[in-house]
Amino acid sequence: MTLRMLTALALAAAGFALAVTACGGDDDSASPATTATTTSTTTETTTTEPTTTAPTTTTVPTPSVKTFTIVVANGRPQGGIKTFTAKQGEQVALVVRSDTGESVHLHGYDLEQPLRNGRTRIVFRAKIPGRFEIELHESDILLGNLQVEP
Amino acid sequence: MIVAHGIGGVRDLPVPEWLFFWGAAVVLIVSFVALGALWKRPLLSLRTDGRPAPDRLSRIVLATPLRVALQAVSVALFALVFAAAVVGVTDPFRNLAPTWIYVDFWLGVPLLSVLFGNVWRALSPWRALADLYVWVRERLGGEARPLADYPAAWGRWPGAILLFLFAALELAYSDPANPRALALAIGLYSYVALFGMAAFGREPWTRNGEAFAVLFGFFAMISPWAVRDGRLRVRIPFAALSTRDATPGTVAFLAVMLGSVAFDGFSRTTGWQNLVSRVEAPYIVDNPRLGELLVTGLHLGGLVLACIAVAAAFIGACAVAQDMVGSSRSLTADFVLSLVPIAFVYEVAHYFSLFLTQGQFTFPLLSDPFGRGWDLIGLADYVPNLAPLSPDAVWYVQVGALVSGHVAGLAIAHDRAVTIFEDRNAALRSQYAMLALMVLYTVGGLWLLSRG
Numbered sequence: 162m163t164l165r166m167l168t169a170l171a172l173a174a175a176g177f178a179l180a181v182t183a184c185g186g187d188d189d190s191a192s193p194a195t196t197a198t199t200t201s202t203t204t205e206t207t208t209t210e211p212t213t214t215a216p217t218t219t220t221v222p223t224p225s226v227k228t229f230t231i232v233v234a235n236g237r238p239q240g241g242i243k244t245f246t247a248k249q250g251e252q253v254a255l256v257v258r259s260d261t262g263e264s265v266h267l268h269g270y271d272l273e274q275p276l277r278n279g280r281t282r283i284v285f286r287a288k289i290p291g292r293f294e295i296e297l298h299e300s301d302i303l304l305g306n307l308q309v310e311p
Numbered sequence: 312m313i314v315a316h317g318i319g320g321v322r323d324l325p326v327p328e329w330l331f332f333w334g335a336a337v338v339l340i341v342s343f344v345a346l347g348a349l350w351k352r353p354l355l356s357l358r359t360d361g362r363p364a365p366d367r368l369s370r371i372v373l374a375t376p377l378r379v380a381l382q383a384v385s386v387a388l389f390a391l392v393f394a395a396a397v398v399g400v401t402d403p404f405r406n407l408a409p410t411w412i413y414v415d416f417w418l419g420v421p422l423l424s425v426l427f428g429n430v431w432r433a434l435s436p437w438r439a440l441a442d443l444y445v446w447v448r449e450r451l452g453g454e455a456r457p458l459a460d461y462p463a464a465w466g467r468w469p470g471a472i473l474l475f476l477f478a479a480l481e482l483a484y485s486d487p488a489n490p491r492a493l494a495l496a497i498g499l500y501s502y503v504a505l506f507g508m509a510a511f512g513r514e515p516w517t518r519n520g521e522a523f524a525v526l527f528g529f530f531a532m533i534s535p536w537a538v539r540d541g542r543l544r545v546r547i548p549f550a551a552l553s554t555r556d557a558t559p560g561t562v563a564f565l566a567v568m569l570g571s572v573a574f575d576g577f578s579r580t581t582g583w584q585n586l587v588s589r590v591e592a593p594y595i596v597d598n599p600r601l602g603e604l605l606v607t608g609l610h611l612g613g614l615v616l617a618c619i620a621v622a623a624a625f626i627g628a629c630a631v632a633q634d635m636v637g638s639s640r641s642l643t644a645d646f647v648l649s650l651v652p653i654a655f656v657y658e659v660a661h662y663f664s665l666f667l668t669q670g671q672f673t674f675p676l677l678s679d680p681f682g683r684g685w686d687l688i689g690l691a692d693y694v695p696n697l698a699p700l701s702p703d704a705v706w707y708v709q710v711g712a713l714v715s716g717h718v719a720g721l722a723i724a725h726d727r728a729v730t731i732f733e734d735r736n737a738a739l740r741s742q743y744a745m746l747a748l749m750v751l752y753t754v755g756g757l758w759l760l761s762r763g
Contacts, residue, residue: 235595235596236592236595236596237589237595241588242584244581261595268321289698290324290698290701291322291323291324292325293322294322301485302591302595303587306584311702311703
């Protein structure tokens, strides 16, 4: 009786576990897809940025600066809010072009740079691991998240 | 602005997927092993009172001078924080009030309550003021009598509503860390708390209407310490939760506790952030006020839905359990307290790293509470360590907390079941639904932590 009940329970548990993993799996397939797109865009920007910055600045580009570009139009970051991933210790350049706002603020690191002609660039070393919001001030619009992984 | 926790700039990295799946698997395995192996006779519910603590300890801990001293310190700190909120600089990171309220008070007192019992009795500034008023009144030969009897039908509803309003300020309002907004909130809440005690008496209002007292009171039930008839008692941790609580509004109160933390996690998923961004964008240039109002409304809606979802899942599970045992009375009052440990670990999992990082700012802020460049206690230049724990350590604490809370909740519900049902099979049958519910809460909690 109790044995039968336990086997029934175990079966139910297995079913539930499967269901959970299945749903988790769904979310998984969704989330890597999104992270994949963000990483692909970030790698895109990292590969394109040095070529664009190098000729304009004409100085030797510092090696391994990870550049993330956010373009804001009509109060929204283009392509939605993304999470940009960097490794701890990496040099990061945050490039923002925006048609509104006065400055860009990176939480946690507490870096703020004014927008000049609708552009700004924040360069820093990603020392603190965690997730940090990138915001446009004064309007406090969220532009994206910076994720620094150890 | 995306509101996260009320204050704080560093957020935890999402729990990695492999750990999420391990956590979920452990939850399931533990649950099913538990069903077969747990005790057959009530253990906790027979021991809710515990035994008397040593006399000397009891006398020291419950000594009136100690309580009065703590109350005096508490009122002084309250006055300082309120003053900072009213006249300090408006930058939330240079003003003591936001960090004190959202970090030290909101996360510190639950921790103290779980460790040491109902400390809020001695730490509540409102209670201290009320005690002082009554003392003075009696000294002058008068009598402080409440205006009315507390209506029993209200139960904990006033507390639930006030707690919801606090959660709304923290998680839905567009500028929760604004010191002036906090000043207004402190003022309003203090008025309600003092008026409630004057109207219905100190104890009835503290037990039902003073949201924080009710909240910390629940957390204190986890602790091994209790006070009865003026004596300190020791009991098995969690044992006090294995009791029936039919006070109206208790489910609502716990649903707000769980739902608000869940919404805090959910509101930081990229999907929600994008939704907020889409709603706000059309107004951001021409009418930012309207955009902000819409976003606040959206958050408020999400918060309400999260609380309703939590409550509906619990009430539904209790209804299924009732159906499966063929019981004639509702089981919600029997099982509702088993949610307390889950609510506590939700808080721990979501906020403990904020407590460790943002909490360090308390030192410089206490030294310069108004942001005027003072250095009262010589700690103004204290430099906090923003990464006191490695991300893995944070993850393990988060997942470990959720799984332990799950086990505690299960054990309490199980103990309750074997207490109320003579028939062991009925007890077991009543637990399927509760088990499913707690798996849902725990795996849901883990899932929220694994989202970015």
